[in-house]
Amino acid sequence: MTEISYGDLTFYDTHPGVIAAMGALVGLQPPPVETSRVLELGCGTGFNLLAIALSLPQARVTGVDISEAHVQRAREAARAAGVTNAEFQCLSIDDFPAAENSFDYVIAHGVYSWVPEATRDAILAIAARSIAPNGLAYISYNINPGWRLRILVRDTLRYFEGASIPDARARVNALAAALPNPDSAYSRALRSELANLDGAPDYYIAHEHLVPFLTPVFFEEFVNHAAAHGLQFAVESRLDSNLFARPDATQTHIEEAAGGGYIRREQYLDLLLGRYFRRSILCRDGLPINRDIDPLSLLDRNFTLTVTPTASTPESLQVRSAWGDNLTVTDPVDIELLHQWTSAGPIPVSAQWLAGIVRKELDLDGAGEAADPLVASVLWNGAREGLWSIRDHIPPVVNVVSSHPxxxxxxxxxxxxxxxxxxxxxxxxxxxxxxxxxxxxxxxxxxxxxxxxxxxxxxxxxxxxxxxxxxxxxxxx
Ligand SMILES: C[S@@+](CC[C@H](N)C(=O)[O-])C[C@H]1O[C@@H](n2cnc3c(N)ncnc32)[C@H](O)[C@@H]1O
Structure with a gap:
């Protein structure tokens, strides 16, 4: 089953520009993105890395994957797209010769949970050995408690192993339709988890569920595993996944209920939300991390719009986020910002450009620096809600159409x-x-x-x- 290719996918959160911006948000000083050395472990067909290479022409990117077919596809795509700053190695992660300080950013997306224990260990060992002193590693992984439920789907699909994927899906759906106690906790959980597979391509089923290894962990276990390699948890790559960016009421509840340090409280958040997946950014142990964000610090940053408007009424704007969520925006200042930003085009903009709009909308033009905290809070809250994200690096993109586009x-x-x-x-x-x-x-x-x-x-x-x-x-x- 796992010979089915994983598809030519790219992942926004893995871009070094996004990783670096999140690192900088919590007080780290990540290496310059433009000239960075990037390693992706388990890079699949290489499209994620190729998109990174194209957006960072002075960077040098290396992809490693055990599948010959994936690496061949990656090399062919690199040639076809004229990418000259990427190389792909067909190699097991277990055998990758990590040299000290050889990469600024290490990415392993959708790999850690799907490989044997020795390879999980190798991922962290490579990240720890090869990142520069201020380098960052992005690792995504399946987590409990969410996977305690999702595993039901894997168990039932694997029961029909040997059947083709469409056949196994049909049989599992037939089983779900015949559940004799449809209101039991088991039946409801199985049906709700199966609903997540509606419309999912076969390659997703093959690689998400039918792989031989699937080891979800609790967040605290992952953090301890990283610590054993001299790495510490810095931040989640999606701002709104971080406890420090959650609504104030949630933070207060968790502080009272969980006590302990930040990691303990992030673990509680997983229990509270029943989360399935994390995209964690790690750095070397000992680097100071500050998750007490001062919104004023955002006034020196660049931002990129991460939503696309889909519908509007006089009082609200419907938008679709880069991650597929449908959101309703009702704050008039946010709505005006989104309107003007959408017309301005996709190039990341400075906080000062956004501040100009906010000041005008809130009638703060004459208020000088005294208005900065209010302006900064608008930018911070929109980022927390996923309307835009902090993005310092400006990729090669234009919003004007040339004669030969x-x-x-x-x-x-x-x-x-x-x-x-x-x-x-x-x-x-x-x-x-x-x-x-x-x-x-x-x-x-x-x-x-x-x-x-x-x-x-x-x-x-x-x-x-x-x-x-x-x-x-x-x-x-
Ligand atoms: C689920 S896919 C994820 C691919 C890609 N990172 C993505 O998210 O689209 C896992 C990838 O890891 C590769 N892989 C599995 N075990 C590996 C190993 N020991 N060494 C290198 N690559 C491995 C597989 O060939 C596959 O391309």
């Missing part, structure tokens, strides 16, 4: 086979059929009129779609 080369490779493509900011965006059709043609050799000719549509129609793609962050200079 160019789409990011990775998206040009993805678009013929998939509607979901990766933009220049490492976000996965679902394209319309017209956008999907045009992306591969945007290689800098065609004008909008020539593209219209090939698509047999009016030039104005082709231009409209190209402008949309610019707004979605797909165009480079």
């Amino acid at each position: 160019i789409a990011n080369p990775l998206a040009r490779l993805q678009a013929p086979d998939a509607a979901e493509c990766t933009n220049c900011l490492h976000r996965r965006i679902i394209l319309t059929p017209a956008q999907q059709h045009i992306v591969p043609l945007l290689d800098g050799s065609r004008t909008a009129a020539a593209i219209a000719g090939e698509m047999q549509c009016e030039p104005a129609e082709a231009e409209k779609v190209i402008i949309q793609l610019a707004g979605l962050g797909f165009l480079i200079a």
